[in-house]
Amino acid sequence: MEIKKVMVIGAGQMGGGVAQVSAQTGWETVQYDINMELVNKGIGVMDKNLSRNVSKGKMTEDEKKAILGRIKPSVSLEDAADCDLVIEAIVENFEIKKKVFSELDRIAPPHAILASNTSSLPITQIAATTRRPDKVIGMHFMNPVPVMKLVEVIRGLATSDETYQIVEEASIKMGKVPVWCKDVPGFISNRVLQVMINEALWELYEGVAPAENIDNIMKLGMNHPMGPCALADLIGLDTILSILNVMYEGYGDPKYRPSPLLKQYVQAGWLGRKTGKGIFDYSK
Ligand code: CAA
Numbered sequence: 001m002e003i004k005k006v007m008v009i010g011a012g013q014m015g016g017g018v019a020q021v022s023a024q025t026g027w028e029t030v031q032y033d034i035n036m037e038l039v040n041k042g043i044g045v046m047d048k049n050l051s052r053n054v055s056k057g058k059m060t061e062d063e064k065k066a067i068l069g070r071i072k073p074s075v076s077l078e079d080a081a082d083c084d085l086v087i088e089a090i091v092e093n094f095e096i097k098k099k100v101f102s103e104l105d106r107i108a109p110p111h112a113i114l115a116s117n118t119s120s121l122p123i124t125q126i127a128a129t130t131r132r133p134d135k136v137i138g139m140h141f142m143n144p145v146p147v148m149k150l151v152e153v154i155r156g157l158a159t160s161d162e163t164y165q166i167v168e169e170a171s172i173k174m175g176k177v178p179v180w181c182k183d184v185p186g187f188i189s190n191r192v193l194q195v196m197i198n199e200a201l202w203e204l205y206e207g208v209a210p211a212e213n214i215d216n217i218m219k220l221g222m223n224h225p226m227g228p229c230a231l232a233d234l235i236g237l238d239t240i241l242s243i244l245n246v247m248y249e250g251y252g253d254p255k256y257r258p259s260p261l262l263k264q265y266v267q268a269g270w271l272g273r274k275t276g277k278g279i280f281d282y283s284k
């Protein structure tokens with residue numbers, strides 16, 4: 001199957017990035033969110049990213065215009081009716097994703113692949129909410145999507161080889177490197193990454209050191225581009241808490257239990273960069 005039209009569900013930091021890369025690939029791209037304000041906010045971020053590329057001489061103004069011209073804003077899931085690939089990137093919550101997938105299954109043409117950018121939720125369970133589990137797959141992009149090379153491709157129990165091959169090819173066309181794994185809670189990436197971030201939050205909770213010190217240890221000592229606290233704020237503390245809870249419940253192993261401080265930050269609405277405050281303050 002040749003992909004010509006893609007729909008991205010969710011215009012947050014991940015969905016917006018995926019839509020940008022999809023349009024850059026040359027695909028007609030529908031950018032959906034629950035209201036036009038959120039869709040426009042996502043497209044505004046895209047515009048800013050592309051303008052930065054123009055000012056750095058990495059693309060021309062005309063190329064930027066052509067990319068944005070391939071984006072169609074949408075607040076109706078019915079727009080999936082003529083799409084070949086739908087990539088969902090909404091909140092990390094199974095019940096909300098379930099509703100969206102069963103709707104998409106009703107609307108999208110029978111050949112369409114339904115992919116989820118979930119960080120941790122079982123692809124097999126998401127697939128079971130549709131009548132096409134063979135065409136449901138995980139396409140786990142990394143943040144920030146336009147920069148990071150990886151797509152972790154998660155094969156659910158029923159995902160067909162054909163679906164996997166189409167998605168592998170699509171990821172390469174998007175300029176990414178697909179790496180597959182089986183469907184386990186947290187996949188490969190977040191089983192490793194979130195345990196590190198959670199441990200940093202436990203250290204913070206115990207008062208071992210301030211966040212700056214924890215980050216400096218990992219940046220200067222381990223050559224990480226960002227420390228775990230800054231990375232947590234980039235990802236979103238709500239998303240991290242959801243991922244840890246999925247792994248905690250999924251494996252029944254206390255090593256995944258979220259730090260109480262993480263829970264408290266989420267309760268306070270301190271979700272990281274997206275709310276202007278998380279472990280660090282971004283209000284200035
Ligand atoms: N969107 C688009 N482009 C961005 C960007 C964004 N949000 N942030 C940075 N960039 C671009 C910059 O424009 C710059 O581009 P050029 O090379 O063309 O000039 C490039 O990225 C480097 O940016 P900066 O020089 O401003 O800053 P930096 O060198 O510190 O890099 C970073 C920023 C790429 C974010 C880097 O700090 C990094 O790699 N951090 C770690 C990110 C990471 O670990 N991501 C994975 C998160 S986990 C995940 O995604 C999975 C999950 O399920 C939670």
Ligand code: NAD
Pocket residue numbers: 009010011012013014015032033034038089090091092093096100117118119120140141142143234235236239274
């Ligand atoms: P975000 O909070 O930035 O954006 C989520 C978007 O989903 C919002 O714009 C919201 O309006 C929209 N949304 C909520 N309910 C919706 C619904 N019913 N229908 C359509 N849209 C709805 O979140 P994000 O960081 O972009 O994360 C999105 C997904 O990507 C999650 O599954 C997350 O686990 C995954 N993910 C996140 C990261 C990360 O670093 N943040 C990395 C990889 C994967």
